Amino acid sequence: MSALAEPMAAAPPRRAGAAWRKPGLLVLPLLAFLAVFYLVPVLMMLSRASGPALDFAPVQAALTSGVAAQVFWITLKVAVITTLATLVLGYPLALFTAIAPPWLSRLLLAAVMIPFWSSILVRSYAWMVLLGRQGMVNEALIGLGLIETPMRLLNTSFAVYVGMIHILLPFMVLPIYATMKGIDGRLVWAAENLGAGALSVLRFVILPLSLPGVFAGVLVVFILCLGFYVTPALLGGPGDLMASMLIAQEVDLYNWDLASAYAAVLLVVTLLIVAAFSRLLSLDRVMGAGR
Amino acid sequence: MTEPTPGPLGAPLGAAVQFDQVSKRYGDALAVDRVDIDVAAGEFLTLLGASGSGKTTTLMMLAGFQMPSSGEIRVGGRQITHVAPAARNVGMVFQSYALFPHMTVAENIAFPLRMRKATAAAKGEAVARVLSIVGLEGLGGRYPRQLSGGQQQRVALARAIVFEPPVLLMDEPLGALDKHLRAHLQTEIKRIQARLGLTVLYVTHDQEEALTMSDRICIMRDGRILQTDSPETLYDRPADTYVAGFFGESNIVAARAEGDGRALFGPTPVPLPRAVRAGEAVECAIRPERISLAPAGAPAFGEALAVPATVTASTFVGDYRRYELALPDGTALSVRHPLRETQAGFAPGEAVTASWAPGAMRFFVDGRAVA
Numbered sequence: 001m002s003a004l005a006e007p008m009a010a011a012p013p014r015r016a017g018a019a020w021r022k023p024g025l026l027v028l029p030l031l032a033f034l035a036v037f038y039l040v041p042v043l044m045m046l047s048r049a050s051g052p053a054l055d056f057a058p059v060q061a062a063l064t065s066g067v068a069a070q071v072f073w074i075t076l077k078v079a080v081i082t083t084l085a086t087l088v089l090g091y092p093l094a095l096f097t098a099i100a101p102p103w104l105s106r107l108l109l110a111a112v113m114i115p116f117w118s119s120i121l122v123r124s125y126a127w128m129v130l131l132g133r134q135g136m137v138n139e140a141l142i143g144l145g146l147i148e149t150p151m152r153l154l155n156t157s158f159a160v161y162v163g164m165i166h167i168l169l170p171f172m173v174l175p176i177y178a179t180m181k182g183i184d185g186r187l188v189w190a191a192e193n194l195g196a197g198a199l200s201v202l203r204f205v206i207l208p209l210s211l212p213g214v215f216a217g218v219l220v221v222f223i224l225c226l227g228f229y230v231t232p233a234l235l236g237g238p239g240d241l242m243a244s245m246l247i248a249q250e251v252d253l254y255n256w257d258l259a260s261a262y263a264a265v266l267l268v269v270t271l272l273i274v275a276a277f278s279r280l281l282s283l284d285r286v287m288g289a290g291r
Numbered sequence: 292m293t294e295p296t297p298g299p300l301g302a303p304l305g306a307a308v309q310f311d312q313v314s315k316r317y318g319d320a321l322a323v324d325r326v327d328i329d330v331a332a333g334e335f336l337t338l339l340g341a342s343g344s345g346k347t348t349t350l351m352m353l354a355g356f357q358m359p360s361s362g363e364i365r366v367g368g369r370q371i372t373h374v375a376p377a378a379r380n381v382g383m384v385f386q387s388y389a390l391f392p393h394m395t396v397a398e399n400i401a402f403p404l405r406m407r408k409a410t411a412a413a414k415g416e417a418v419a420r421v422l423s424i425v426g427l428e429g430l431g432g433r434y435p436r437q438l439s440g441g442q443q444q445r446v447a448l449a450r451a452i453v454f455e456p457p458v459l460l461m462d463e464p465l466g467a468l469d470k471h472l473r474a475h476l477q478t479e480i481k482r483i484q485a486r487l488g489l490t491v492l493y494v495t496h497d498q499e500e501a502l503t504m505s506d507r508i509c510i511m512r513d514g515r516i517l518q519t520d521s522p523e524t525l526y527d528r529p530a531d532t533y534v535a536g537f538f539g540e541s542n543i544v545a546a547r548a549e550g551d552g553r554a555l556f557g558p559t560p561v562p563l564p565r566a567v568r569a570g571e572a573v574e575c576a577i578r579p580e581r582i583s584l585a586p587a588g589a590p591a592f593g594e595a596l597a598v599p600a601t602v603t604a605s606t607f608v609g610d611y612r613r614y615e616l617a618l619p620d621g622t623a624l625s626v627r628h629p630l631r632e633t634q635a636g637f638a639p640g641e642a643v644t645a646s647w648a649p650g651a652m653r654f655f656v657d658g659r660a661v662a
Contacts, residue, residue, distance in 0.1 A: 189356055190389035192376040194450065195406035204402070208393045 042267075048260035058261035068246065068262060072269070075243040078157075078232070079225035082164045083172075086221050087214065089165065090172035094213075095206070097173070098180035109177075116170040124234045127163045128154060131235070159235035167231060168224060172217040179213025180206065219277055226270050303488025305333035306367030306457030308353065313362030315348050315514075322348045324514040325362070330492065332367075332457075335484055336519075337493045337501040339537070340511035346494045349511070350460050353492065355379050366458055377406075382451035383460040386467065388443045390435040396422075396446050397431030403454040421449040424483060441472045448480070452487065459484070461493045465500065477504055498537050502526070510534050532574065532658045541576040541653075542624050548573050557618035559598045564654055566661045574655040580627040581651040584614065587642035597646045600624060602637045612636055616645060 051057040062068050097108040115123060130136050131153040138150040153159055183206060191201045229244040236242075243266045250259035308330040315323040323345040330336045338346035351357040353364055355376030364372050371379055390399050400421060401414045409417070422428050425445040435443055444464060451459055464480070465473045481504055484491050495501055501508045502522045509519040510533075518530040529535035532543070546554035550569045553560040567573050587599060603623075604615040614637065616624040624645060628636075637643055654661050 184387070184389065186385050186387055186389040187391060189354075189376070190383070190385060190391075191402070192356075193354055193379075193381070193383045194403035195377050195380075195454070196402075197375075197377050200406060204405075205391065 045260045045263055048257050049264035051257065058257040059264060061258060062261035062265055068265075071241050071243055071246045072265070074239075074241060075226060075266075078160065078164070078228075078240075078242060079222050082161060082168060082225050083218055083222045085161065085165045086169050086172040087218060090169055090217065091176060091214070093169075094173045094176035094180060094210075095202075097177050112170050112173050115166070120167055120230050123167055124163055124231045127159065127166070127231075127235055131159050131162070154235065155237040157236065157240050160232045160240050163231040163235045164225065164228060168221045171220045171224060175216040175220070176210055176213040179210045179216075183209045215277075219274065222277075223270060223274065226266065226273075303333060304455055304457050305488045305490035307332045307365075308458055308490060308492065309363075309365040310349070310353075311363040311365070313349070313352060313359045313364060315345070315352060315357060316360040321514050323352070323359075326511075326514075326516055328509060328516070328519065330490055332490055333488045335481070335491045335493065335504060335506045337495060337505040337508045338511055339495060339498060339501040339508050341496060343513075344511040345514035346496075346511045347462055348514075350462055350492060350494050353458075354381055354383050354460055380454070380456050381458045381460060382454070382456035384444075384447045384451050384462070384464045386463040388435075388447040390443055390446055390450070392435055394434075395431065396427070396433050396435065396438070399435065399446060400431075400450045400453050402450065407454060417453050421453045424452075424486075425449045425479070440468055441476060444468065444476060445479075448483070452483070452489070456489075458490045458492065461491065463495055464493075466495075473500070480504070502538065510537060528660070528662075529653070530660050532576075532655050535576060535653065535655075535660075540579055540625065542579060542582075543574050543576045544622060546573055546575055547571070556596075557598065557620050557622035557624075559596060559618075561596055561652060562649055564661050567654060567656060571656055573661075574658075576653040576655065577647055577651060579613075579625040580611075580629075582624070582626045582645050582647045584626055584628055584637060585644045585646065586637075587644055589644050592646070595646045595648055597644050598624075600643055600645045602639050602641045602643055605636060605639055616643070 049056070049058050051059075093108070093112070097105050097112075100108065128135075132138070133150045133152075133154070135153070137153060138147075141147045142150065187205055187209070188201055191205045196204060227244050228242060229248065232240050232242045233245055233248075243262065247259050247262045247266070250256075250262065308328070310326050310328040313323060313326045314321065326345075326349060328336070328349075338349055340346045348357055352359050353366075355371070355374065359372060362372075363370060366379070366381065391402065394402065397418050400418045401409075404414045404417055418431060419428075422431060425448055427442060427445050427449070430438065430442065435446065438446065444467075447464070461480075465476055468476065477500060480491075483489075493501075493504065505522060507519055507521055508525055510517045510525070512533060518525060518534050520528075525534060526538050529538070535541055544556050546556060548554050548563055548567045548569050548571045549560070551560075552563055552565070552567075552569075554563050554567075554573055554575060555561075556575050561575060563573060583595075598618060600616040600618050602614055603617050606613040610630065612628045612630055614626040614628055616626060618624060626645065
């Protein structure tokens with residue numbers, strides 16, 4: 001209350017340059033960059049998708065096209081299967097990495113991270129080399145006498161899954177691993193002390209407490225799947241057309257309005273899925289109310 | 292409430308615990324060195340020591356989280372040295388409580404029963420029972436982070452006793468709480484322990500906590516046990532100067548044994564125990580509260596040693612007055628003087644006679660007590 005009685009002159013003088021100390025101003029360069037290179041293109045895309053007469057004619061065309069419906073269905077299917085596969089493969093790997101002795105843990109993390117640092121294009125080409133008719137996989141199978149003639153592996157859905165699972169695995173492993181590392185080891189001791197065997201510790205302590213990492217990994221992998229382009233384009237066959245490839249095709253044909261409409265639909269579908277996902281699996285449900 | 296009566300959980304639970312020459316080695320370092328501990332059923336035994344003394348490692352070996360390098364551990368006569376932690380049936384309260392954050396209070400407490408495949412009805416009944424024992428009725432639906440530190444501590448205690456373990460381990464369970472709450476929960480823990488007849492092994496570095504709670508205290512230092520005794524014995528008859536320094540204060544005067552079986556405590560000859568040989572260096576100790584003060588020239592009573600001294604400082608502490616004295620040869624002496632209406636205090640500079648019973652003195656040679 002005494003501060004109110006102070007004369008006005010006691011207020012600190014405004015200093016030149018004080019505005020720069022406001023944290024909000026520090027993000028201005030980034031906001032400007034995003035506005036020019038992200039927000040404007042997205043708005044241009046949305047305006048093209050709504051058509052010159054604002055009647056959403058391109059979107060209607062996109063939604064009524066049978067090809068588009070099929071492609072979106074394939075995209076969704078690939079995204080779901082890839083996400084589940086990375087989860088099934090990634091969770092045990094993350095768990096093992098988290099509980100392994102430090103040297104082994106570092107080795108496994110390096111094995112996950114090093115491919116992660118090379119480009120998606122390079123890794124997709126690598127799979128082309130491995131899965132081709134004269135690739136290492138076919139040569140090995142023939143050499144072992146398991147098959148007579150080379151199998152068709154490249155340009156199949158199988159190749160798309162293999163490539164995408166390989167490329168997206170780190171995005172699943174890393175958040176799960178980080179969450180597991182954050183679990184207090186004394187909780188595991190407490191569970192053991194209270195009579196829990198290894199499986200019960202996993203089921204009642206580690207699994208529920210690692211769910212935030214699982215959700216983060218699932219969400220990231222799923223969203224990345226929806227927009228995947230290079231890998232299905234290089235490894236897939238004619239039946240593996242995904243949404244991003246459909247958009248690229250229309251761009252190649254200078255059908256900018258239709259391409260924009262497809263992109264807008266993909267964007268909306270992705271946002272809806274993210275919204276539904278974060279609502280269904282909000283952290284409040286895992287960790288109880290009041291967090 | 293000190294009699295172990297059959298509580299609501301049935302018959303007294305406690306089982307005896309034995310450590311038989313147990314050692315724990317980490318590389319070259321010996322964390323626990325050939326420890327022997329015998330805890331009787333229903334006894335409250337405290338492992339007391341500074342950090343790094345091996346007390347927590349000792350407890351972790353009993354819980355099964357650390358494997359002894361050698362030696363045997365028995366609970367209720369059964370060898371458990373190599374039994375998995377989950378199969379030991381030993382309750383434990385961790386310093387950090389280690390409550391499961393994703394489970395409610397009731398789910399936390401029911402966890403050990405769930406692991407033992409108890410029916411839903413049995414679980415509900417047992418959870419309600421221990422919640423009332425620790426005084427948390429009605430909080431079963433909360434999550435741990437919605438509770439105060441003291442409440443979390445009670446939940447940890449409830450979870451550790453709900454499956455009726457014969458032995459309860461507590462690793463500095465009150466370390467994170469403020470002083471007032473500590474004192475309250477010390478009483479609570481003692482009450483529950485007495486009511487259930489539990490054997491408790493309690494680890495702390497707080498000597499006051501150890502003194503007030505324990506039946507016996509085991510003093511550890513550098514992985515070894517220095518002395519295991521009742522609080523009274525540890526206070527009155529410490530085995531060495533380290534243990535003597537752990538509890539309360541002592542006036543310690545270094546002296547040399549004379550040929551006549553005495554040593555000079557300042558200017559005053561005091562009789563030494565027979566075991567002290569002539570010429571040996573000996574430390575003579577007397578606690579400040581064992582010294583009486585009287586005006587100079589007052590006659591000594593019976594056997595009491597009377598030493599002339601001068602008051603150098605006087606401090607009012609509340610329930611007693613603390614005097615600093617100087618003996619004629621300059622030796623300093625602290626005295627705790629209980630306040631009585633009939634007795635006037637002494638002023639600095641005043642000449643007094645300090646006296647105490649010879650039996651109240653303790654003597655140490657090379658740091659070890661001699662009797």
